[in-house]
Amino acid sequence: MENAKSTEVTLSDFIERLPKVELHLHIEGTLEPEMLIALAKRNGVEIPYRSIEAARNAYHFDDLKSFLNVYYLGASVLREDRDYHELTIAYLSRCKAERILHAEIFFDPQTHLANGVALEAVIGGIHAALLDAERDWGISSALILCFERDRDPATAVKLLERACALGNITGIGLDSAELDNPPGKFQTVFAAAKAMGLHRVAHAGEEGPPSYIWQALDMLQVERIDHGVRCLEDPSLVRRLIDDRIPLTVCPFSNIALKVFPQLSKHNLGELLAAGLLATINSDDPAYFGGYLSENMLHTFSNLNLPVRDALLLQRNAVEAAFCSDQRKQELLSALNEYNASHHVLL
Ligand code: HPA
Numbered sequence: 001m002e003n004a005k006s007t008e009v010t011l012s013d014f015i016e017r018l019p020k021v022e023l024h025l026h027i028e029g030t031l032e033p034e035m036l037i038a039l040a041k042r043n044g045v046e047i048p049y050r051s052i053e054a055a056r057n058a059y060h061f062d063d064l065k066s067f068l069n070v071y072y073l074g075a076s077v078l079r080e081d082r083d084y085h086e087l088t089i090a091y092l093s094r095c096k097a098e099r100i101l102h103a104e105i106f107f108d109p110q111t112h113l114a115n116g117v118a119l120e121a122v123i124g125g126i127h128a129a130l131l132d133a134e135r136d137w138g139i140s141s142a143l144i145l146c147f148e149r150d151r152d153p154a155t156a157v158k159l160l161e162r163a164c165a166l167g168n169i170t171g172i173g174l175d176s177a178e179l180d181n182p183p184g185k186f187q188t189v190f191a192a193a194k195a196m197g198l199h200r201v202a203h204a205g206e207e208g209p210p211s212y213i214w215q216a217l218d219m220l221q222v223e224r225i226d227h228g229v230r231c232l233e234d235p236s237l238v239r240r241l242i243d244d245r246i247p248l249t250v251c252p253f254s255n256i257a258l259k260v261f262p263q264l265s266k267h268n269l270g271e272l273l274a275a276g277l278l279a280t281i282n283s284d285d286p287a288y289f290g291g292y293l294s295e296n297m298l299h300t301f302s303n304l305n306l307p308v309r310d311a312l313l314l315q316r317n318a319v320e321a322a323f324c325s326d327q328r329k330q331e332l333l334s335a336l337n338e339y340n341a342s343h344h345v346l347l
């Protein structure tokens with residue numbers, strides 16, 4: 001008992017102060033119930049929750065679709081430039097507290113446009129917060145525009161051009177309801193993004209089959225796969241992901257909350273690493289799934305009995321997978337190496 005306790009404290013301390021990178025984070029998924037209720041009131045948006053507690057109690061899901069209903073409802077309280085700024089600053093202050101040094105942030109503009117919000121308010125508010133965090137806290141970041149795969153792909157290129165004209169878009173992604181919405185539908189906008197010099201990622205193999213991961217690679221030419229946990233069902237796909245060093249942005253709490261795995265101790269992150277895949281660990285929608293990056297790491301490590309050195313491996317993988325400059329990657333690796341040198345006694 002004494003031993004178990006001291007191991008836990010050591011792991012917790014190690015993870016808490018470990019320099020970290022987050023690559024799979026939906027900014028709308030950081031909307032905590034307190035802010036949800038406050039913004040609904042401030043903006044006069046009707047929501048079905050009378051209290052913070054009632055909102056929190058609604059955060060139980062059967063699958064991805066049932067989560068998305070709650071998530072898009074939450075996003076409907078975001079209306080003004082300052083709402084996006086406050087939401088993003090709140091997440092970045094978490095990054096500062098948890099020592100996340102670099103964050104790549106998804107956003108869902110189609111949802112906000114459908115709610116009548118101007119694209120300028122969405123991108124302007126988020127981007128101003130990213131600049132504030134870089135200036136005040138030295139946190140680097142990238143902004144990734146996600147297309148919702150259950151919406152019409154026909155308007156996607158126009159939206160991308162409008163967003164890029166506003167500036168500061170690093171890449172595009174593909175999210176929302178995966179089943180029956182194969183990546184191939186979005187080939188045109190992904191080709192346009194590539195021609196524009198943008199980075200490309202897609203959610204695939206979260207609920208959907210390995211064939212959706214193949215499509216994301218071959219038809220969309222993505223550079224990373226978001227989730228991708230179902231790749232282990234197809235050995236030739238695993239070979240391809242390893243050979244091309246395609247990163248997977250794995251999100252353990254999300255996978256449990258949405259019942260991709262029945263419990264954390266059954267998650268396949270350890271197998272993904274053992275297979276030699278370039279896996280990373282991320283929080284996805286932390287306000288809805290029960291914890292930010294450090295908690296995802298801590299609970300996943302203790303439930304899967306992963307060795308502490310895998311925390312370093314996951315972070316080195318994330319640096320390799322990041323869409324930042326080589327110089328920034330060197331800085332991030334130096335921070336990891338320095339941390340490792342001062343803690344090598346644990347490894
Ligand atoms: N999967 C797909 N779409 C999403 C998610 C997710 O986990 N979170 C927010 N949009």
Ligand code: ZN
Pocket residue numbers: 024026175203226284
């Ligand atoms: Zn996601």
